[in-house]
Amino acid sequence: MNKSLQDQIQFLVEIDKLKTIERRTRIIHGERRENDAEHSWHLAMMALVLQSHANKDVDILKVIKMLLVHDLVEIDAGDTFAYDTVGYTDKYDREIKAAHRLFGMLPEAQAEELLNLWLEFEAKETDEAQFASSLDRLQPLIHNYQNEGDTWQKYNITSEQVLNRNREIANASDTLWTYAQQLIQHSVDQGILTKS
Amino acid sequence: MNKSLQDQIQFLVEIDKLKTIERRTRIIHGERRENDAEHSWHLAMMALVLQSHANKDVDILKVIKMLLVHDLVEIDAGDTFAYDTVGYTDKYDREIKAAHRLFGMLPEAQAEELLNLWLEFEAKETDEAQFASSLDRLQPLIHNYQNEGDTWQKYNITSEQVLNRNREIANASDTLWTYAQQLIQHSVDQGILTKS
Numbered sequence: 001m002n003k004s005l006q007d008q009i010q011f012l013v014e015i016d017k018l019k020t021i022e023r024r025t026r027i028i029h030g031e032r033r034e035n036d037a038e039h040s041w042h043l044a045m046m047a048l049v050l051q052s053h054a055n056k057d058v059d060i061l062k063v064i065k066m067l068l069v070h071d072l073v074e075i076d077a078g079d080t081f082a083y084d085t086v087g088y089t090d091k092y093d094r095e096i097k098a099a100h101r102l103f104g105m106l107p108e109a110q111a112e113e114l115l116n117l118w119l120e121f122e123a124k125e126t127d128e129a130q131f132a133s134s135l136d137r138l139q140p141l142i143h144n145y146q147n148e149g150d151t152w153q154k155y156n157i158t159s160e161q162v163l164n165r166n167r168e169i170a171n172a173s174d175t176l177w178t179y180a181q182q183l184i185q186h187s188v189d190q191g192i193l194t195k196s
Numbered sequence: 197m198n199k200s201l202q203d204q205i206q207f208l209v210e211i212d213k214l215k216t217i218e219r220r221t222r223i224i225h226g227e228r229r230e231n232d233a234e235h236s237w238h239l240a241m242m243a244l245v246l247q248s249h250a251n252k253d254v255d256i257l258k259v260i261k262m263l264l265v266h267d268l269v270e271i272d273a274g275d276t277f278a279y280d281t282v283g284y285t286d287k288y289d290r291e292i293k294a295a296h297r298l299f300g301m302l303p304e305a306q307a308e309e310l311l312n313l314w315l316e317f318e319a320k321e322t323d324e325a326q327f328a329s330s331l332d333r334l335q336p337l338i339h340n341y342q343n344e345g346d347t348w349q350k351y352n353i354t355s356e357q358v359l360n361r362n363r364e365i366a367n368a369s370d371t372l373w374t375y376a377q378q379l380i381q382h383s384v385d386q387g388i389l390t391k392s
Binding site for chain 2: 001002005008009011012013015016017018019020027028029030034035037038040041042044045046048049050053060061064065068069106110142143146175179182
């Protein structure tokens with residue numbers, strides 16, 4: 001077997017671990033917590049279905065690639081809960097180390113491409129990164145809304161925290177930000193999210 | 197909220213069910229069975245990483261889209277085990293009905309696009325469909341190899357059945373078919389797959 005293929009297969013076997021990394025959010029149609037692999041699939045589907053709502057024309061292949069790889073670093077660094085301010089202090093350091101180890105398993109040009117995609121996603125500067133990141137915000141919001149408040153209730157999260165966390169959606173899509181605000185307001189009205 | 201967005205969100209909530217559809221194959225780094233959502237993510241990653249091994253130049257966005265949606269029909273139709281010859285007799289009928297219901301939840305143009313992608317995948321005639329389908333064959337082969345024979349042993353599958361099932365990989369990639377044959381041979385040599 002040629003060396004490139006061997007390295008690629010080892011990488012593909014290694015990233016199977018993403019299926020074992022649990023998020024705080026529950027799946028909608030079941031009681032268990034969601035894992036990063038199925039979350040990444042769901043986000044890629046959201047990109048496919050919601051792309052026309054982006055404020056700018058985005059390169060959808062790039063958006064989808066970013067979403068497919070965006071959480072791989074959590075194989076080493078673990079999932080940091082959205083409202084965990086302590087965990088966030090060293091999140092980037094832990095994740096960049098993981099990115100170099102994981103993407104570094106691939107042939108050099110491919111390693112560089114995927115590392116750069118992940119860095120672009122994290123920097124949230126390009127239209128593609130902003131749209132991808134906005135979906136990564138919106139998805140757990142939809143899950144919590146569908147699951148009667150779930151992690152909001154469990155961790156005493158207020159509507160102000162949720163609004164602040166999700167405000168960046170506005171950078172990528174006015175339509176999705178309007179929708180997100182409606183979901184948050186409905187959640188407060190229904191008593192599944194505490195108004196701050 | 198505009199009607200299109202409302203329909204799209206309902207679709208995205210509905211397809212969360214893919215996370216509850218279990219396959220026969222186990223994940224590599226754990227004991228539980230894999231679900232269709234994480235399987236679809238893994239295949240999209242394989243497409244991204246292995247695209248240079250396709251015999252023909254493929255439109256990789258199309259391949260990834262196909263892989264993201266290819267198993268959605270199993271939300272209604274369930275997973276049909278690869279070696280279940282009885283289940284295969286009405287598989288297509290069950291799945292086409294599911295495809296119309298699920299994709300039909302979306303705005304018309306989008307419903308048509310995704311339905312056509314799924315039909316193209318199923319027909320296995322275009323280069324993109326053949327490459328996508330070859331990855332859908334190769335992935336459980338890798339899992340079974342990594343998991344000491346797993347479903348091969350559990351359901352008394354022979355190397356001849358595995359070779360026949362995977363032979364279509366050759367249509368899409370000589371390199372991956374050579375690799376698949378090596379995996380099968382190693383599996384026989386290690387005693388985790390019965391030679392027929």
